[in-house]
Amino acid sequence: MAEIIDGTAVAAAVRAEVAQDAAAFQREHGRRPALRVVLVGEHAASQSYVRAKARAAGEAGIDAETLARPADLSERDLLALIARLNADDGVDGILVQLPLPDHVDEGAVIRAVDPAKDVDGFHPENVGRLVLGEPTLEPCTPAGIVELLRRTGVETSGAHAVVLGRSNIVGKPLASLLLRRGLDATVTVCHSRTRDLPALARQADVLVAAIGRAGFVTADMVKPGAAVVDVGINRVDDASRERGYRLVGDVDFDAVADVAGAITPVPGGVGPMTIAMLLANTVEAARRRAAV
Numbered sequence: 001m002a003e004i005i006d007g008t009a010v011a012a013a014v015r016a017e018v019a020q021d022a023a024a025f026q027r028e029h030g031r032r033p034a035l036r037v038v039l040v041g042e043h044a045a046s047q048s049y050v051r052a053k054a055r056a057a058g059e060a061g062i063d064a065e066t067l068a069r070p071a072d073l074s075e076r077d078l079l080a081l082i083a084r085l086n087a088d089d090g091v092d093g094i095l096v097q098l099p100l101p102d103h104v105d106e107g108a109v110i111r112a113v114d115p116a117k118d119v120d121g122f123h124p125e126n127v128g129r130l131v132l133g134e135p136t137l138e139p140c141t142p143a144g145i146v147e148l149l150r151r152t153g154v155e156t157s158g159a160h161a162v163v164l165g166r167s168n169i170v171g172k173p174l175a176s177l178l179l180r181r182g183l184d185a186t187v188t189v190c191h192s193r194t195r196d197l198p199a200l201a202r203q204a205d206v207l208v209a210a211i212g213r214a215g216f217v218t219a220d221m222v223k224p225g226a227a228v229v230d231v232g233i234n235r236v237d238d239a240s241r242e243r244g245y246r247l248v249g250d251v252d253f254d255a256v257a258d259v260a261g262a263i264t265p266v267p268g269g270v271g272p273m274t275i276a277m278l279l280a281n282t283v284e285a286a287r288r289r290a291a292v
């Protein structure tokens with residue numbers, strides 16, 4: 001039976017450290033680190049994520065404000081809002097919640113955010129720095145996964161890490177992080193066109209599932225003793241729950257837990273770490289901006 005990695009507990013530890021850093025920043029600079037979250041439209045999951053982010057930021061001593069705009073906000077007006085936040089010296093971090101409505105070009109919006117305030121780490125300049133191994137604001141979910149592995153003592157050096165999924169938000173940046181000096185994993189990235197994905201997954205010492213399909217990773221795809229990180233957040237109908245659904249990951253948890261050495265649950269695994277790293281990035285952005 002695998003060790004169940006408690007992402008909520010690790011995230012709480014990170015958040016307590018961030019709160020200390022935020023308090024130190026306030027003592028030194030006479031103001032709190034400031035985060036602005038931009039939410040366009042009424043996507044239900046986005047609304048709940050954004051609420052969770054703002055609440056966690058407030059608890060860490062970050063001045064957090066959510067700027068909610070209607071779904072029909074034009075791309076022009078959204079870019080103007082971002083320009084205003086870029087120009088505001090009292091704003092350290094800007095997060096534009098994704099997905100955006102179809103009439104908005106997400107790439108254009110991501111490029112519009114000042115890289116120094118890009119607490120999502122999605123701007124091409126920050127992605128480039130990440131790939132080059134230079135210090136940068138790291139994307140929150142990959143950074144949270146790495147922090148979770150580090151703090152639970154999962155060895156990555158020389159390990160074969162297999163990442164399932166090649167998204168710009170998780171798979172690609174996580175592969176870059178795991179390759180960096182200090183983490184030193186051997187990385188394989190698999191996707192929908194990968195030939196014999198189960199055979200590659202079975203070679204993984206660290207297996208990361210970020211595909212977005214409930215129960216995709218089955219026990220036969222996992223090497224005994226492997227560390228399994230589940231990034232999936234899938235809603236499945238469940239009439240017995242008050243909300244009418246429950247959350248499951250991309251991993252068939254019960255069966256895989258019998259084979260793996262360690263495994264992250266959903267909920268309570270990677271999700272809380274994503275939020276913790278957003279707070280850490282906000283204080284980091286505030287520090288760097290104050291230093292120049």
Ligand SMILES: Nc1nc(=O)c2c([nH]1)NC[C@@H]1CN(c3ccc(C(=O)N[C@@H](CCC(=O)O)C(=O)O)cc3)C=[N+]21
Pocket residue numbers: 048049052095096097098099120140141233247266267268269270271272274275
């Ligand atoms: N610009 C941008 N940056 C993001 O970082 C970003 C985004 N857009 N769009 C959506 C995804 C998703 N995401 C999550 C954050 C926390 C949980 C989380 O805390 N999940 C809880 C459960 C939450 C629940 O109960 O619904 C858990 O896994 O335990 C999940 C997902 C950030 N994202």
Ligand SMILES: [Mg+2]
Pocket residue numbers: 119120139140141274278
């Ligand atoms: Mg984020």
